[in-house]
Amino acid sequence: MTEHSVTAKQAREHSIELSLEQLIACQYWAKESIPLPHKKTRAHLVGGHLSPFKGRGMEFAEVRQYQPGDDIRTIDWRVTARTGKVHTKIFQEERERPVYIVTDLQDTMFFGSRNRFKSTLACLHSARAFWAAFNTGNRVAGLFSTANEHIELKPSNRRQNGLRLLQRLMELHNQRLESVYSEAEAYNINQNSLQEMLMRLRHLVKGGSLIYIFSDFMNLNDDCRQHLTYLAQHNDIYGVMIADPLEASIPLPGQYTLTDGLRHIRIDASNQRDMQQHQQAFEQRVAQIRQNFTLSQSAFALCSTADSITDLSLDPNIQNSLSLVNAEVK
Template sequence: MTEYSVTAQQAREHSIELSLEQLIACQYWAKESIPLPHKKTRAHLVGGHLSPFKGRGMEFSEVRQYQAGDDIRTIDWRVTARTGKVHTKIFQEERERPVYIVTDLQDTMFFGSKNRFKSTLACLHSARAFWAAFNSGNRVAGLFSTANDHLELKPSNRRQNGLRLLQQMMELHNQRLDAIYQEHSSFEVNQNALRDTLLRLRHLVKGGSLIYIFSDFMNLNSECQQHLTYLAQHNDIYGVMIADPLESTIPLPGQYTLTDGLSHIRIDADNRRDMQRHKESFEQRVAQVANYFTQAQSAFRLCSTEDSITDLSLDPALNSKAPNNKAAGL
């Protein structure tokens, strides 16, 4: 990440500070419906058959008289004893699912060379995912974290709570943005922030949920992979890696200082060997992150700050479709 100086006022002028109006406007880019679970999982409580719904997945509908072929495990013995005739319970598939939106607002996210900051794009995609889930009748929860702050909002399908989710995400983003670009300020990186968020998710998420994770995954490690694997056993996970073109290539000649918030390196953009190493380093990091999600049997997508906000499909099943529209979006 190239170091340079910019004031909070300049940040506002270049539209990298978020507004609630922007996040509300994302509903117009959220025309997709949140899908029901895609992967099959082995049910442990009701026999050993495979169900396309993770977790409970079914809710009681009615009781009717037993018919040949009905599962004897669903017999309602109380009604049977009362009426003298065998009755069975009928269940129907749940048509909504909890959606958890995890947004990483570490300091490494507050950088961008095309259109917007990585943090801004992550928040816009988070808002778009919220509106898609809300419009589909799902309950939506939020987990937002910086190096020092962690914010949780419980699942809800009430519009008032949803607007509160967007408001608090915006405030956390803008507060950190102002703090970073104060004079003499320095970047803060918590290497355990993502791990702690995923660990917290394990205590909060119930089976059958859809989890979106928007991050640059600078701090993704083997412990994070363990938490992802555990969560993916009963939930669908969609990891969206937010990147910037300068992380893989530098178009202008010159000497640059790059940092991940912990270490610094100098790079000469005129030196082909330096530029090749720079590109390969980024590609290796993307491949490693993608491999973590693949091993957890979860969806993964790479997004760039130069992409349009609509380039990302919110359906994990369509994550392999490569973006080709480089319009500015919002």
């Protein structure tokens, strides 16, 4: 094996393919803690006041004998009937919140002109979000999707299940990567993939959860927006758009053919007018996606394959906007 082939293989292993070791190493960048809900919701069941918390807020702790002043609504009638003495349920404040990692591995994600593929960066950030949640004692769930496959992993705070989540994410990514770049299988685009994933998420998520969505949002349609609005009513959502500098600007002159998997267009990079239209189209798409998350009172961040994984904060209260248009091309 020549020196050139060894170098090429190493570059592929570090920028395109994923390993479990890479996803485990992401815990060293996961310095944030998972925040409490940052939006206020009206708690109709306990009055008209505004509560900063979503979900149940309290969880069952124990049963003890009734004492004067206890709320009669918390009496445990089963224990009372069995013992012949009145017992009441004791609740404690819920300290954890379920965290859902939603990773879009549609074929449009398997592209990158700098450092790594969009799909690879999405998986690394997904792993980082996992460790940030897991290290603070939260239960973490996973929902990973390709053009024709969905993987669902239930919320858990056990390390064994967490490593299984990362393993499944890595396997799905590498299997799809091999298929995309295999001559035996064509580029596969499912226009409803993101919509189906969000619809499934609505059935899985309980109120009070924190949801991270890593995607290029190429297939964000009106149905997706409705699902996001519904989810945001009872949960906190943080949308992370993964993009590549070439989607915003083509630095070298020449004739280029661009495709979304279904349509093809020809661009002359030496034509200043074409380049301005190309850049404006990208900026408009980002602005529209950002607006969709803003209208649903959700956080949004834009990150690029040209950026380091350490450049993105996972705190939904901090909205990031990393520049792709002005990325320096080496």
